[in-house]
């Protein structure tokens with residue numbers, strides 16, 4: 201045999217084994233982000249809610265009971281997508297505002313790019329919120345074959361506008377044709393279309409960061425009307441928004457079944473931060489909510505279901521952080537382990553119900569919050585140390601149903617940057633007993649570790665509004681192209 205034939209035969213053998221292995225190793229992946237969904241806003245925790253599809257996934261899959269994220273949207277999404285803590289990418293301070301020349305740093309390879317390399321078709325429908333000042337920052341330039349959705353934090357669910365200007369795109373084109381149509385319907389229709397025309401030779405990755413259930417509190421009446429027994433109007437509409445999201449998820453799974461993709465699909469569903477209490481989200485019995493480092497802001501509703509899970513129908517109590525999804529999903533997709541990020545590949549732990557490889561994480565590190573008062577938090581094992589201002593919202597909020605105005609808040613400002621609070625969140629998950637004076641050694645240990653991490657902190661990248669972002673310059677639509685990153 202001459203060398204050419206030998207090489208060709210070897211290549212063919214490798215190809216055959218790759219293709220053979222690929223069929224079972226590459227599940228379709230559907231990653232759903234429920235915006236601002238609270239801990240207590242799903243049926244499997246709260247019988248007031250109507251979420252049959254989410255509950256079914258929870259029953260047939262794995263509830264991720266100790267899944268932590270950042271207290272806000274852009275920081276959490278940056279962590280999901282890049283596997284890097286926001287305090288290292290400059291996104292730890294706040295959400296990215298519409299006119300800021302900022303985006304998730306372009307030096308990180310993000311989930312869709314990793315999956316594209318593994319042969320996946322990659323589509324995103326929903327909210328980006330990782331910056332759009334430069335076209336290079338936007339989804340179709342960062343690994344998505346297609347994008348349908350919006351760039352900013354929030355907008356009208358029917359008009360798809362923010363601050364009076366359109367924020368809605370079909371790939372790069374501003375999209376005006378959906379005015380008046382509720383976003384969960386429009387998004388779901390697009391997702392169903394993507395699924396039905398998908399080329400079955402490729403595995404499919406769908407990133408579905410729905411608008412529901414973020415402020416503004418808006419839903420078609422048919423959903424609100426399912427909750428006549430909820431007295432508080434805002435909460436009643438909110439419950440309808442959650443129900444609309446659940447129905448959307450049901451329609452997506454139906455479309456996958458119809459196409460024959462469902463059995464080989466892995467689902468991940470998570471909130472991006474705790475419920476926004478002022479907008480009728482609820483995190484009871486956890487303390488605090490969105491914007492805060494309390495458990496109610498950072499320990500969120502999450503689950504996995506479907507292809508590849510060996511142990512199902514149980515609650516996984518291993519520690520997971522938002523940064524773990526990039527390495528974990530790459531691993532679930534059969535890729536080479538990603539080890540150059542903060543995230544840890546937890547695929548084997550989650551799919552087999554084994555202890556988590558994660559034993560500690562950073563809640564946040566930000567020196568800009570409240571002038572002269574930073575915000576920092578670390579978890580090691582069962583202990584959580586907070587330093588400085590943990591953020592509003594604070595307090596314990598029961599589900600709002602009794603009256604029209606039973607939302608209240610106990611704001612606690614620690615106007616002292618060195619203020620420390622220690623909790624054992626396994627024994628005391630609702631953070632009622634500060635242990636700083638009882639356990640000085642534990643405080644010292646966690647503080648020392650936190651300060652180690654802090655050496656890697658970069659300054660928050662939070663510039664003033666760039667006047668070139670003004671949508672009036674671009675036909676009244678929020679449009680990229682006014683910065684170069």
Ligand SMILES: *[C@@H]1O[C@H](CO)[C@@H](O)[C@H](O)[C@H]1NC(C)=O
Nearest residue numbers: 247248429430431432601602
């Ligand atoms: C809400 O409160 C009303 C009046 O107290 C009560 O009748 C109803 O059952 C409550 N609904 C829920 C979902 O708790």
Ligand SMILES: *[C@@H]1O[C@H](CO)[C@@H](O)[C@H](O)[C@H]1NC(C)=O
Nearest residue numbers: 288289290305306307308658
């Ligand atoms: C990526 O860029 C960010 C922001 O400029 C920087 O903080 C970070 O160190 C860079 N990371 C790598 C791995 O290059």
Ligand SMILES: *[C@@H]1O[C@H](CO)[C@@H](O)[C@H](O)[C@H]1NC(C)=O
Nearest residue numbers: 355356359361362363364365
């Ligand atoms: C969206 O547009 C409508 C109609 O022009 C306007 O009344 C509304 O205030 C706008 N809303 C936002 C959030 O921009």
Ligand SMILES: *[C@@H]1O[C@H](CO)[C@@H](O)[C@H](O)[C@H]1NC(C)=O
Nearest residue numbers: 384385388389444447448451
């Ligand atoms: C789900 O599909 C049903 C049947 O086609 C449709 O009536 C409903 O509006 C869809 N829901 C969403 C949220 O897209």
